[in-house]
Amino acid sequence: MVSMARLFRRAQTGVQQEGEVPMTPMIDVVFLLLIYFVMTLDPQPVFTHLPILAPSSGSPGIINIRVHVYDAFFVVNERRVDRAGLRSALERIANARGALDPTLILIADPESRHERLVEVLDACSEFDLRNLSLMTGT
Amino acid sequence: MKARTDGKVNMTPLIDVVFQMIIFFVVTAAMEKDSVHRDIELAHAPHGIPQTERDIRAVTIDVDTTGWPRIGTAVYDLDRLRGVLGEARARGGVDFPVIIRADARTEHIHVSRIMEQAKLAGLYRVEFVAVHSRPRG
Numbered sequence: 001m002v003s004m005a006r007l008f009r010r011a012q013t014g015v016q017q018e019g020e021v022p023m024t025p026m027i028d029v030v031f032l033l034l035i036y037f038v039m040t041l042d043p044q045p046v047f048t049h050l051p052i053l054a055p056s057s058g059s060p061g062i063i064n065i066r067v068h069v070y071d072a073f074f075v076v077n078e079r080r081v082d083r084a085g086l087r088s089a090l091e092r093i094a095n096a097r098g099a100l101d102p103t104l105i106l107i108a109d110p111e112s113r114h115e116r117l118v119e120v121l122d123a124c125s126e127f128d129l130r131n132l133s134l135m136t137g138t
Numbered sequence: 139m140k141a142r143t144d145g146k147v148n149m150t151p152l153i154d155v156v157f158q159m160i161i162f163f164v165v166t167a168a169m170e171k172d173s174v175h176r177d178i179e180l181a182h183a184p185h186g187i188p189q190t191e192r193d194i195r196a197v198t199i200d201v202d203t204t205g206w207p208r209i210g211t212a213v214y215d216l217d218r219l220r221g222v223l224g225e226a227r228a229r230g231g232v233d234f235p236v237i238i239r240a241d242a243r244t245e246h247i248h249v250s251r252i253m254e255q256a257k258l259a260g261l262y263r264v265e266f267v268a269v270h271s272r273p274r275g
Contacts, residue, residue: 028154035161048186048270049237051263069246110247114201114240117249118181118268126185134264136250 050121052106052134063102065093068138069120071112087123094127103131109138174239174267175211178202181242183268195230197223198267201240205248216255223259235263 068075073082076089093102104124108117117134124132174180178200199219200208207214214222223236236256240249253264 031158035158035165038165045188045190045270047180047189047267048183049189049235049265049267050183050186051235051265108246108250110245110250112246113242114244114246114249114266115181115242117246118183118242118266121266122183122185122268125183125187134253136246 050118050125052121052132063097063100064105065102066105066107067120069106069108069112069116071109071116074116074120083119086120087126090123090127090129094129101131102129103133104129106132106134107137108134110136175200175202175208178239178241179243180239181268182271182273184270184272186268186270188270189267193234195226195234196237196265197226197234198237198239199252201238201244201248201252203241203243205244205251207252216251219252220255220259223256223261227260232260232262234261235265236261237265237267239267 065077066075067086073080074086075081076086079085079089081089093104106117106120121132124130197209202208207216207219209219209222226234236253238249238252249266256262256264
């Protein structure tokens with residue numbers, strides 16, 4: 001005994017058995033949705049670039065501040081500081097600079113990890129100190 | 139099903155698949171360009187300026203903890219690196235950046251050697267790449 005509805009469906013699709021859902025168009029649509037979302041995804045910038053200028057032989061700025069970068073600590077103006085001390089020192093320098101932009105001479109110890117230099121550059125970027133010059137030494 | 143009985147190949151699914159593959163490769167190629175080698179762990183700089191556009195002339199040099207410079211997948215010694223940078227300078231001028239992606243644990247001496255080669259090649263702009271987020275933990 002074949003019901004009326006079943007007959008009707010057979011007539012429509014030709015091959016479909018009752019109760020089976022066709023997967024192919026569904027997967028097609030899912031793929032298209034996936035591609036749509038991948039393409040419209042606007043990723044937040046992951047990387048940041050910290051620019052620096054090689055020291056020039058020309059006359060540096062009027063105010064020079066020497067920041068030594070060692071692996072375990074920093075030295076700002078002959079004073080040994082830790083990371084928090086470096087930030088507060090740079091903040092003071094940034095607040096006191098007025099119209100004269102001080103030149104920060106960063107002197108990195110050859111054995112210090114690159115991470116430590118990036119910390120200093122990050123702190124400089126935070127307080128908008130842009131005149132940076134990097135040297136290697138102890 | 140019925141249409142295929144006479145030996146004709148149905149082209150529609152074939153074209154569908156080819157399109158999907160083209161889109162897949164285009165998307166993954168665009169992602170590949172900015173990816174960093176997996177054994178390089180970058181330092182964190184939450185206050186740095188996020189990088190949105192890049193100078194196409196820029197030379198990106200990767201430095202892992204061993205200190206050997208690498209452009210793309212090729213490892214260079216310092217003399218050959220200077221040659222490459224010199225050629226880049228001859229083509230692009232002096233005002234493009236040399237981008238250094240150094241592992242956070244790399245000793246500064248390795249980075250400074252690369253900067254020295256850039257300077258000898260006449261390139262004065264150096265940029266360090268860091269991750270624009272706070273370190274975890």
